[in-house]
Amino acid sequence: MTNKDDEINKTIHNLCGELKPMGCFNPNWRAALWIILVLTYTVAVATTIGFRENIAHAMNRGEFVFELLLAFGTGITAGLVTFWLTIPDCERYKKFIAVPVTLLAVQLVWMFDRLYFEGMGDIRENWLSHCWMNTALYTTVPIFAVVLLVKKGATVMPCALASFAVLSVSEFNWIGMRLVCPKDNVGEAYFLNFLPYVVIGLLAGFLAKKLFRW
Amino acid sequence: MRCDVYKSMDASLSFSQKPLYSLPMAYQSEEQDIVWQQLAKKAQSGDSAAYRELLGSIVPVIRRSLSRSLPSSDIIDDVVQEVLLSVHKALHTYSADRPFLPWLMAITSFRRTDYLRQHYAARGNKQVSLENVDLPDYLNNSESAAQIKDVEKALDSLPEKQKEVVELLKIKGYSTREVSEKTGLSESAVKVTMHRALQKLKEKLA
Numbered sequence: 001m002t003n004k005d006d007e008i009n010k011t012i013h014n015l016c017g018e019l020k021p022m023g024c025f026n027p028n029w030r031a032a033l034w035i036i037l038v039l040t041y042t043v044a045v046a047t048t049i050g051f052r053e054n055i056a057h058a059m060n061r062g063e064f065v066f067e068l069l070l071a072f073g074t075g076i077t078a079g080l081v082t083f084w085l086t087i088p089d090c091e092r093y094k095k096f097i098a099v100p101v102t103l104l105a106v107q108l109v110w111m112f113d114r115l116y117f118e119g120m121g122d123i124r125e126n127w128l129s130h131c132w133m134n135t136a137l138y139t140t141v142p143i144f145a146v147v148l149l150v151k152k153g154a155t156v157m158p159c160a161l162a163s164f165a166v167l168s169v170s171e172f173n174w175i176g177m178r179l180v181c182p183k184d185n186v187g188e189a190y191f192l193n194f195l196p197y198v199v200i201g202l203l204a205g206f207l208a209k210k211l212f213r214w
Numbered sequence: 215m216r217c218d219v220y221k222s223m224d225a226s227l228s229f230s231q232k233p234l235y236s237l238p239m240a241y242q243s244e245e246q247d248i249v250w251q252q253l254a255k256k257a258q259s260g261d262s263a264a265y266r267e268l269l270g271s272i273v274p275v276i277r278r279s280l281s282r283s284l285p286s287s288d289i290i291d292d293v294v295q296e297v298l299l300s301v302h303k304a305l306h307t308y309s310a311d312r313p314f315l316p317w318l319m320a321i322t323s324f325r326r327t328d329y330l331r332q333h334y335a336a337r338g339n340k341q342v343s344l345e346n347v348d349l350p351d352y353l354n355n356s357e358s359a360a361q362i363k364d365v366e367k368a369l370d371s372l373p374e375k376q377k378e379v380v381e382l383l384k385i386k387g388y389s390t391r392e393v394s395e396k397t398g399l400s401e402s403a404v405k406v407t408m409h410r411a412l413q414k415l416k417e418k419l420a
Contacts, residue, residue, distance in 0.1 A: 004287070004288065004291035005291075007291070007295065008273060008291065008294060008295060008298070011295050011298050011299070012266060012269045012270060012273075012298065013266075015265070015269060015298060015299070015302045016262040016265050016266045016269070017262070018302070019257065019260060019261075019262045019265050019302075020260055021258070021259050021260035022258050022260075022305065022306045023306065024258065024306060024307075024308075024309060024310075025306045025307045026309075086307070087307045087309075087317075088304055088307060088308075088317050088320040088321050088324070089308075089312060089313075089316045089317040089320050090320075091316060091320065153307055154300070154303060154304035154307045154321075156320050156321065156323070156324040214300070214303055214304070
């Protein structure tokens with residue numbers, strides 16, 4: 001028996017000594033918990049800030065409802081994928097990744113289509129203090145919650161996980177912003193309320209390996 | 215599922231085409247996986263004996279998997295230990311109703327990639343440990359020592375001028391011009407002297 005074999009046996013011995021009964025990590029329960037938390041929080045923040053004045057009128061517009069449903073579908077599926085990626089044998093869920101990616105692609109096509117036909121529209125002058133403050137309010141708690149819940153797992157795809165987490169948080173934030181922000185033009189709805197997350201998502205991808213190290 | 219794949223493969227092949235490896239290996243690994251699933255389930259409930267058996271039985275599998283992509287047994291053993299620690303950290307993420315091997319292989323592959331990333335980032339692949347340099351031991355190796363003595367004897371037998379030129383040019387590493395300045399010979403004379411000295415050494419050592 002070589003030194004290395006001895007070391008491996010010693011490691012096994014130590015690990016067995018440290019063993020304690022443990023509860024199984026269920027990604028579905030965690031995903032459900034997070035989605036419920038985020039939905040409740042988004043509605044609570046929208047109620048606190050105050051719904052937009054023309055909400056009833058907006059809800060009668062087919063394209064507004066379509067945009068909300070698209071964002072909701074993307075947010076839910078990206079949230080599910082985020083938590084499915086927290087377990088090592090996530091291979092079986094990989095095919096489901098196509099769903100949020102496709103929904104996001106539809107959303108981007110829709111955005112560019114509107115940009116082409118409608119243009120950017122008016123952007124208010126105090127957008128930095130106004131819109132981004134609301135955005136920060138919508139996203140802080142969901143981000144902390146998702147990081148805490150995900151860190152309990154053991155991901156083998158940290159970058160993909162971080163990207164889907166950012167996508168999910170940004171979609172729920174976007175829904176929240178649509179409920180409080182009266183302006184639905186492309187400039188405000190997409191470039192101010194959505195584009196920053198593309199940048200954050202890219203940065204999160206770089207940080208993910210360190211953030212979700214285990 | 216894998217078993218079904220093998221079954222369908224077998225059904226589609228004639229007897230002569232039937233692969234020898236497929237069925238026994240598939241059944242064996244499936245049985246092994248069931249044993250691992252049960253051991254992992256017991257380990258999750260705190261049974262350290264089952265855990266010891268589980269870790270002990272997965273070491274050869276991890277080692278075999280790593281041996282395809284890592285160069286030396288020392289490195290493989292280091293990564294095996296990393297994988298064992300990771301299995302310990304991630305044991306709560308294993309669901310006992312799922313096959314154990316894909317879960318284990320995902321962790322193994324992740325740790326292997328981790329190791330390779332660090333290895334290439336540190337340019338470790340270009341470094342050679344001084345302990346592993348394969349240099350002949352001239353002092354203790356009797357055969358090498360005898361060869362050196364023969365060369366020394368042959369050098370001593372050369373005329374004084376030739377010996378000086380060989381020492382300066384080939385042993386001390388001076389250039390032809392420097393040897394010419396030191397010995398007072400012309401550069402072409404240095405070259406001719408060197409050539410003659412080498413001819414004599416060749417004859418003596420042949």
